[in-house]
Amino acid sequence: MKKTLCAAAMTFATLAGAASAADLKICVEGAYPPFSETATDGSVVGFDIDIANALCADMGKSCEMLKTDWDGIIPALLERKCDAIIASMSITEERKQVIDFSGKYYNTPGRFVGKDGMSEDDLSGKTVGVQRGTIHQAFMEGEFPDVELKLYGSQDEVYLDLVAGRIDASMADSIAQLDGFLNTEAGDGFGFFGGSYSIPKYHGDGAGIGVRKADTELRDAFSTSISNIRTSGEYETINSKYFAFDIYGG
Amino acid sequence: MADLISYMPLLMRGMVTTILLAILGLALATVFGGLGAAGKLSGGRIAKRVVWLYTSIVRGIPDIVMLLLLYFGGQRLINDIGGMLGWDYVELSKFLSGVLTIGFIYGAYLTETFRGAYLTIPRGQVEAAQALGLRPFTTLIKVSIPQLVRFALPGYANVWQVLVKSTAVVSIIGLQDLVGLANDAGKTVRQPFVFFSFVLLAYLCITFVSTTLFDWLERRTALKTHES
Numbered sequence: 001m002k003k004t005l006c007a008a009a010m011t012f013a014t015l016a017g018a019a020s021a022a023d024l025k026i027c028v029e030g031a032y033p034p035f036s037e038t039a040t041d042g043s044v045v046g047f048d049i050d051i052a053n054a055l056c057a058d059m060g061k062s063c064e065m066l067k068t069d070w071d072g073i074i075p076a077l078l079e080r081k082c083d084a085i086i087a088s089m090s091i092t093e094e095r096k097q098v099i100d101f102s103g104k105y106y107n108t109p110g111r112f113v114g115k116d117g118m119s120e121d122d123l124s125g126k127t128v129g130v131q132r133g134t135i136h137q138a139f140m141e142g143e144f145p146d147v148e149l150k151l152y153g154s155q156d157e158v159y160l161d162l163v164a165g166r167i168d169a170s171m172a173d174s175i176a177q178l179d180g181f182l183n184t185e186a187g188d189g190f191g192f193f194g195g196s197y198s199i200p201k202y203h204g205d206g207a208g209i210g211v212r213k214a215d216t217e218l219r220d221a222f223s224t225s226i227s228n229i230r231t232s233g234e235y236e237t238i239n240s241k242y243f244a245f246d247i248y249g250g
Numbered sequence: 251m252a253d254l255i256s257y258m259p260l261l262m263r264g265m266v267t268t269i270l271l272a273i274l275g276l277a278l279a280t281v282f283g284g285l286g287a288a289g290k291l292s293g294g295r296i297a298k299r300v301v302w303l304y305t306s307i308v309r310g311i312p313d314i315v316m317l318l319l320l321y322f323g324g325q326r327l328i329n330d331i332g333g334m335l336g337w338d339y340v341e342l343s344k345f346l347s348g349v350l351t352i353g354f355i356y357g358a359y360l361t362e363t364f365r366g367a368y369l370t371i372p373r374g375q376v377e378a379a380q381a382l383g384l385r386p387f388t389t390l391i392k393v394s395i396p397q398l399v400r401f402a403l404p405g406y407a408n409v410w411q412v413l414v415k416s417t418a419v420v421s422i423i424g425l426q427d428l429v430g431l432a433n434d435a436g437k438t439v440r441q442p443f444v445f446f447s448f449v450l451l452a453y454l455c456i457t458f459v460s461t462t463l464f465d466w467l468e469r470r471t472a473l474k475t476h477e478s
Binding site: 066 | 259263318321322341421422424433434438
C-alpha cells in the first residue's frame, strides 16, 4: 500500500511538473519565423530565443523556455506559468492595461524597396506606393512631403505596381517586404535602399518583453540588460545571424 | 514534402501525446460515467441532483471553454489557495489539465450511455437473480454488467470517436499534441496546408483503427444465436 501511495505521489509530482529548477521561466511562441520557430526536434529557436538567452546570461539567471500558444500567452503570464513573455509582442496601450513591458528589444523599421541601385536622393519627384491608412503613409506624409504618394488597398497591389513600373518604390515594414516580396521570385532585381526608419511617433513602440505588473524589478532588469547587450555587441551578433540590417530601429 | 519528412519524428511524438491523452481521457471518463450512472440509477435525492447538474452543465458548454476554465481558472484557484497556505508555486500541468477536462466532459456523455444501457437490461433478470438468492453486488458483477457492456458498446465507441477529435482543443493551452505541433511546424516552414493534410490523415488513421477494434469487440460480446 505504501509503495502504491508513493508511486501515485511521484506520478502526480511528475504530471504536475514540480517547481522548475530555473530562476526564470520564459514564455516563447514557436510559430513566427524567423523570430520564433519550431525546430525538427521540437525545440524553439530564432531571434527571440537568442535574445532571451543573451538577456538571461547578462542578468546572471538561468532561464527555461516554455513554448506557449500565442492565444494563451498573456493568461499564462498572469497565472504564473511563466515569468516573462519574449515573443515579438508589440507594446500597445491595450496590452499595457493588463501586463507591463520592458523597453523595446526591436522595432522592425520601415524601409524603401525599389529597383536595385536606387538611392534615397533620387526620390524627390518620384512616386512611392504605400498601403492606405498605415503608419507608413503617415510617415511618408510627415517626413517626405515632396514625394508623390500612391495609395493602395493592400501591400500586394503595391508590389504588383512596383514590378509593373507604375511606381518607383514601396515603403513598408522591412521584414514584411523581405518575406512578402524580396525573397520571392517577383522580387528579383529589387532591393532595400535608404535608411531604416522607426520613429515612435509613426512606428509605435516596437516589441518588448512582457512581465506581470507587480514585477517592476524584473521589468527594469530586462530593460537594463537590453541596453547592456546593445553596447556589448552581443545584440549585433544575434541580429546579423538573422537580418542584414539592424532591426532595433532608431 | 521534404520538410514534412524532417518533421516526422516530432509529429509522431505529437501523435503519441494525442493518443495517450485520448486513452487516459477515456479511462477517466469511464470512471466519471460509471459513477454518474450509478448516482442517477440508485443514488439518493442529493446524488441524483448532483449528477443531473453535472450532466446538464457539462454537456451544455463547449469543450474549449471548459479547458480554458480548468487550465487557467484552476491554476488561479491553486495559486490563491496556495498563497493563503504559504505554498510555493504549484504548476497545474498541461497534460493533466487536458486529461481532466476531457475525462470530465465525456464522463457526462458516458453517464447517459451507461444509464441507457442499464435500463435496456430486462427487469426480470435482476428479479430472477434475487429469487436465486444472489447478493446485489454479485448480481451487478455476474448479471447486469456483462449485459450492460453489450448494450453500452455502440454508444461508447461513438463517444470515443468524438473524444479523439476533441483532443485537438488542447493545443490552445500549448500542449504539444499532433495539432499544436503541426501548426507550429507548418508555420515555421510556411507550408501549413501540407502539415494539416498530414494531421487529417493521422486522425483518420486513429479513428479507423479504433472503429475496427470496437467492431471486433461488439461482435465478440454479441449474443451468440443459433443462426450465427
